[in-house]
Amino acid sequence: MTLKILVVDNHPMILKLLANFLEKEGHEVMTASDGLAALSVLEVYAPDIIFVDLVMPNIGGDKLCRIIRGIPRFADLFIVILSAIAAEDDIDCKEFGANACIAKGSIKSIQKHVLEVIRHHTDKSPATLEPVANLEDIQYRSITRELLSSKNHFEAIINNMSEAVFELTADGAIIFVNLAALDLCNLAEEKLLAVNIVTLFSAEAQERITTLLAHPERLPQLIEDNPPTLLNGKQVTLHFLELYQKDRTTIILMAKDVSDRRETEQALLANETRFRELFNNMSSGVAVYEATDLGANDFVFVDFNRAAERINKIRKEQVIGRSLLEIFPGAKEFGLLAALQRVWQTGRPEHHPISLYTDNRLTGWRENYLYKLPSGEVVAIFEDVTARKQAEQKLAVESAMNAAVARISRMIISSDSLKDISSALLKEILTLTGSKYGIIDLVDPQTNNLLAMAFSPEIRDMCTMHEENGACVHAPQGLVSWVLENKTAILSNAPLTDYRAKSLPPGPASLTRLVAVPAMFNHDFLGIISVANSPKAYEKRDLATLEHFASLFALAAQKKQAQDHIAHLAHHDPLTGLINRHIFPDRLAQAMILSQRHRKKIALLYVDLDKFKQINDAHGHLAGDAVLIEVAARLRTLLRDSDTVARMGGDEFVVILHDISSKTAVQHVATKIIASLADPILFHDLRLTITASVGISIYPDDDKQIDALLHKADKAMYLAKKSSTTSYIFYEG
Template sequence: MKSFFPENNSAENKQHERCCGIHAAMRVLAESSTPDEAISKILQTICESLEWTLGEFWTADSKNNVLRCTEIWHNPSVNISEYHTLTRQILFSPGVGLPGMVYHSKKPVWIPDIVQTTYLHHAKIATKEGFHGTIGIPITYENEILGVFIFFSHKIQPPIKELLMILASTGSMVGQFIKRIRAGNALRQAYNNLEMKIKKRTFALVQANKKLQVKIIERKLAEDALNASEARYRGLFENSPVSLWEEDSSAVKTYINHLRAAGINDLNTYFDNYPEEIYKCVAMMKVLDVNKATLKMYEATSKEQLLTGLAHTFDKESFFVFRQALVALSEGQTLFEAEATTRTLRGTKNYVYLRLSIAPGYEHTWEKIFVSLTDITAHKQTENALRRRIDFEKTVASISTKFLVISDFNNAVFKSLADAGQLSKASRTYLFQIHDNGNIVNNTHEWCNEGVRPRIQLRQNLSSATYPWLMENLHAGNIIHIADVSKMSSEAAAEKNEFEKEGIKSLLILPVYAENELAGYVGFENVVSIGPWHEEDIARLRIMAEIIGNAIARKKSEALITHMAYHDPLTNLPNRNLFQDRLQGAIVHAKRTGKIMALMVIDLDNFKTINDSLGHHAGDLLLLAVAERLTKCVRESDTISRTGGDEFILILPEIVYPINAAIVANKILDTLSNPFLVEGHELNITVSIGISLYPVDTSDRDDLIKKADIAMYLSKEHGKNTYRFYKSDMNTHV
């Protein structure tokens, strides 16, 4: 804003320029991808905005407990090559030197003239280079200090409390930025390590499979030896550790021949159309003999007991493998091998390696078929557990990569819930987030398995008081693992009632923390059956919850940095950067719709008098109150911004007549005419308002601002506490 009394406003303008420089430094954080890139630009931006000569960044080396200078920026007009070399060689311990003092205290330091502080190591070097004013700013994240900013000026610089506070806030934002980037790098490294582990474990699985194949070949050799000598057969048969069977399937062969004669050559299609025929074929088989190992495998006390209960040893998978064997033998093969499942007489499921061969000379009748079953249950359980573990680790790794870039947080959460839900065989997975200081919980994301009804619409704006036991455990950091909802304790009666209403049989709930604060929870529900989740699965699902928590924290931090770059730190109104964007958008919209847009510059009359008499703190409180009242005077589609000092600019898009702008101006004058109560003082203020119109006054954005500014000064010339349009005839018309 231009002024008729530049000598009175120079300090204020200076302060405004410094604030703009600090906000520019914040924009550097939003635009930088690495700490090194950001630090150099921030040092330059702050030095240039404060008109200081030199800036340094001292990195905290926690391993060696020292500070070392890793970045220096200085005004190109000065030659400090010797100082630059010396500073790069110096190491400071905590509490030693200016960087060490700031690092140890974790507080900003402003020294008007470092030459007078002889106890600091920097004083000697600074005196030689002609430095005087010095500022030290800690770079912090929560309670951890990551480094120190040091700034030097060739002038003696009296402390400015507000500026020091802003710089300290800048140090905190830089610390958050550095910590976020380091966390991202650590996450990538963890992903790479996890990927290497998966490769190693996959290799181990392959090796295990090779060993299994070797064992299978050994079994085949053993069976071949049995066939080689009939004399040795009975002894080997009875005492073999492998389950051995002798079967007569001649009736099955006759049945197959009958089908062939009837013109049925495609048995696969036939059995697809008539699956019950498979059961008939099983019933036609005659078991001639089994050995001791078979009785042991099927938990039978005698051959008679096994043969009587043989029908109970088949399950759906067994029938499928029998069908494959039947088709293979009918096509002329004399040997069939496959993995299969079978059940003991007590119902226990076993995995076996099946080898079925037709005895030589019986290829056309199937009167003698040898069957061997090798128990591979332990191996399959180990293999399945390893495969499940690998699948889980791959899923967790995949989930972590989804959150490396928070460009589409909602999609990343949904895909992660879907991956985890499918792998854990859950009916429904979801994310609840906590709002309103912990009083409200919202189901923000949900994945449902096929056939499961979504519940997300019914789980909005729920009071956390509805689930006291659940919330207490989550705040304590506990995992809630309920294998059977019907057996929940009485202290969880409210939760049990809600879960049973929704048909939930079992569930697993894991707390989600963002920067050590409970941000919500991830849930896995089973509406089909009861049963626990595996402990290893829970551990990996907890990692997923931690990943989501970190993503939520990163999302909040990035949103905060972006907000600070485009909003005034005092009033939280849009600053000049956001104002320029909104103005350009309003001009484009007005041009497209053919409507008028008004720009209104509002300047407080005699604000400097209030600042000088009551102090800057009172002035800031008054500006906050003015901003609050101005906000109530405009529509949601309007933009009210603070562009510096006591100046506000209002954008009024889509007005029909110029008088509409005059109505808003009168409303503002009336609203601000009421007294303000600031720190016990009743203050009466007035404002001067200047109005320019697009496209009536101009079609150029910068010219539109300039003409509104001129109209504002016309208001001051006409006695203040009024408004003026840029064109005088418009004032007469209105």
């Protein structure tokens, strides 16, 4: 009959010889070198008989037997002890669940008794086996008895320790426990052995222990803080040690039940917690100090609540044990140190009124109440009244802002000059933002250059301004270029290193802070307001102030543009853009004055278009308008910048030629005008052709009166219109 047999022995020769012998007898054999390995085999293998050595690493034979007997499916497994200490140790194999015991002797004697045990089990013999078989083949060894006595003595000591002791494999499997460990876990030994130590603990402790076992280099390790909790609810401190043996390394774990102590600590902690919760949930900041010396030259923090952390923007652990002046260097100037010294010396409470505290880290308004404890410590209860003071300051700023807006608005309504409005605006802005420098610019839409309407004196050198037509013109620099390009406001407290300044023309090196905003009106970009170098960092409030005033400046600039446009319409022909007949006498009068001053002559050319009515009648007024626009453009092209051309009405134009040298020069201009206007004018797919007649009068030769000079040029033009030989005629008196 073939049997399934498991042989468990830590001696490799015994394993090999016994396995070969049993296989030759026709049996199926599995082997294991220690108790843990045997339990792994038993998870997948169900033997009929198991031979177990007693003395083995990683769970001995007696404990392995108890574990196997605790497994229901192995309740009837036939267990045989095969031990070298059977003669020296008084073994009763039935105590730990074995069915038979064979003492190790010679190989032949072992084989003989193994076959007898197998036969007894197979035949189901009712005869009783010897308590220990094969004693006749061995000699008693006193050294073994001494070792066994020492082992028993050691186990007695370990089992009488108050601390629970576990021996573990490197991966945490339990291979030894003392009586205290059994009591701690409320489990029998066979229920603990081979179990992984991690599984005895609650989920939150398992990760800590698993991590520790994975890093043996961290041993020895003592876990006392936040003691882990067992599944049975007990809290324990753990002390891990590494144990080196000849051929293996194990871990010794000593555990101490601290559940009662923890309960006492928790009760004390509950009282402390109640006080601490009240202390920490006060809305007022509380700081507790003790004097550093008998002279109370400084004070050390001994407590600090959450409100104090919030108010002072610093954590409790950053202040405890450190001096007041170290943490808050501004306390002396603030007056708190002197107040603490008085309270500490006199014991009388004191109110330290609302004052502004400031240092290189913190700025805020504080109100303190101080008193001395019986212990000698001084308590400061304080409030942060910064928000209230800021609200008051904000109200004052808004009041000043509203007054400034009212003043500027009155100037705009009164149509004060844009320069006067800009100067007033700049003054208000510098005051409200505390800025050292400022400038208000109009933007030239053609060149994107800036026209300074008002600026601080230092700005002239910073911006490299130059005079142009009586105005201070400069090119945008630094972040002002960014505002001009993006039409978006900017606030930068580090303009020279601001990321937006890359690839832009560099700004003045003396700028430390900058706010610049565009002045917009109905999406039209009219100008830029910039301020710089406030003694403190600019805030959003400063940006909002500038944006508000930029709107006023844009309104004033737009109003000025509208007024200029109305004036332009009053003095210029709306179709051609030339000056009209109303302003022409003034321009002619100015020309006459200059002529007298420089002793030069001027010529007046009266230009009338021929065949213009036919174009209007044949092709409509749009064609006629196109002709007039083109005529005006050609006249402007032919003339010098110093000359003047005006539309007198209908198809009549008048030209003022300044500083003429001779009639020949005038004749040359008249010829060019007639030739230029004779070129066809394109209107859609039409080629329109006109001619011109020109009458000329000379100042002061022909007359010195404006109306008379104009009348004589007009009279000469009519003669030219009737002439069949020439298109221009000088007035002849």
